[in-house]
Amino acid sequence: MKKKLLFAALALLLAAVVGLIGYDALTGRTQTTDFFAMDTTVSVRLTGCVKPETAEQIKAMVRHLDTDLLSRTSEGSEIAAVNRAHGGTVGEQTAAWLQTLKELEEISGHAFTADLGALTGLWGIGTENERVPDRDEIQAALAHTKKWSINGRTVTVENGAALDLGAVGKGIACDEINAIVRQTKAKKVIAAVGGSVLLYAKNPKETFRVGIRDPRGEANDYAAVLTVGSCCISTSGSYERVFTAPDGKTYHHIFDPSNGFPAQSGLLSVTVLCDSGLLSDALSTACFVLGCEKSEELLKAYDAKAVFITEENKIITAGDLAGRLEITADQYTLVEESQ
Ligand code: AMP
Ligand code: MG
Numbered sequence: 338m339k340k341k342l343l344f345a346a347l348a349l350l351l352a353a354v355v356g357l358i359g360y361d362a363l364t365g366r367t368q369t370t371d372f373f374a375m376d377t378t379v380s381v382r383l384t385g386c387v388k389p390e391t392a393e394q395i396k397a398m399v400r401h402l403d404t405d406l407l408s409r410t411s412e413g414s415e416i417a418a419v420n421r422a423h424g425g426t427v428g429e430q431t432a433a434w435l436q437t438l439k440e441l442e443e444i445s446g447h448a449f450t451a452d453l454g455a456l457t458g459l460w461g462i463g464t465e466n467e468r469v470p471d472r473d474e475i476q477a478a479l480a481h482t483k484k485w486s487i488n489g490r491t492v493t494v495e496n497g498a499a500l501d502l503g504a505v506g507k508g509i510a511c512d513e514i515n516a517i518v519r520q521t522k523a524k525k526v527i528a529a530v531g532g533s534v535l536l537y538a539k540n541p542k543e544t545f546r547v548g549i550r551d552p553r554g555e556a557n558d559y560a561a562v563l564t565v566g567s568c569c570i571s572t573s574g575s576y577e578r579v580f581t582a583p584d585g586k587t588y589h590h591i592f593d594p595s596n597g598f599p600a601q602s603g604l605l606s607v608t609v610l611c612d613s614g615l616l617s618d619a620l621s622t623a624c625f626v627l628g629c630e631k632s633e634e635l636l637k638a639y640d641a642k643a644v645f646i647t648e649e650n651k652i653i654t655a656g657d658l659a660g661r662l663e664i665t666a667d668q669y670t671l672v673e674e675s676q
Contacts, residue, residue: 377531385524424493449623454499455481475597508618511535533571552605569614573621574606602628611641
């Protein structure tokens with residue numbers, strides 16, 4: 338009799354625990370996970386019936402992308418391996434990313450260049466070796482760019498050249514997070530990987546309000562707020578990763594591959610929106626180099642939209658963003674909505 342009672346009590350306890358778990362999952366609560374990877378903070382908010390393991394799976398996946406595939410400074414990564422050996426065979430995923438980037442290099446007239454490693458290494462911006470190289474050094478580094486190719490899964494990187502996927506890794510992470518959460522019952526996901534953000538809502542009518550950082554302000558100051566549905570958004574700005582040289586000039590980390598210097602296209606930042614994180618990230622870098630006008634065709638080619646903030650404090654949109662952008666800092670003016 339005693340045994341039966343104990344069994345009943347245990348069963349009740351178990352039911353209560355199971356009930357609680359079930360209740361939690363059904364309420365559509367929000368789980369937030371923050372961690373450091375890809376040299377930045379990754380912040381993931383999952384709303385809906387999502388198991389706690391999903392957050393762990395996302396964390397492991399982003400770290401895997403960084404350490405085993407994309408980082409050129411992680412010895413064991415595929416990119417580091419092809420840089421070291423001047424080529425080799427990469428996995429299917431990496432090959433697909435590189436093929437997309439090869440095409441984007443061509444369409445952007447090399448404003449985006451995947452093998453800028455010799456140049457970025459020379460300037461060392463964001464590292465303890467940052468400095469302004471002299472013109473001869475820059476020319477020598479430029480001679481080692483645009484020297485890679487891909488055929489199937491076989492990559493070739495000429496001696497002296499180096500792939501640097503710093504401009505797209507965070508966008509790729511957004512795509513991979515997107516793939517994971519779509520396998521779950523998540524209702525809403527916001528994943529920020531440095532300057533690239535994944536916005537996902539199961540309900541296609543749902544929208545998000547996204548702040549675009551004020552390039553002249555602090556990290557939490559916004560120049561404008563965009564109202565958008567599910568998409569990937571990436572921002573490239575000259576306020577990120579800067580260093581001030583002994584000559585008093587400030588240099589940033591987005592290079593113009595045509596001259597080897599930080600790009601000066603009249604922009605403070607550009608934010609690109611499209612369905613793919615890889616593309617939004619690559620395009621934001623390319624558009625920063627090209628400037629507002631020259632970016633128009635490139636954005637059209639990829640069916641992407643953009644918000645440019647210029648050095649003259651103008652905010653210019655490309656693509657159909659009519660009525661979806663609200664300026665929130667007085668010094669900026671919305672001057673144009675192209676298309
Ligand atoms: P993002 O912040 O996404 O614009 O990426 C900037 C990073 O991409 C830099 O830190 C470099 O590692 C790399 N990079 C800089 N300029 C270019 C460029 N023109 N094309 C491709 N990658 C670049
Ligand atoms: Mg980018």
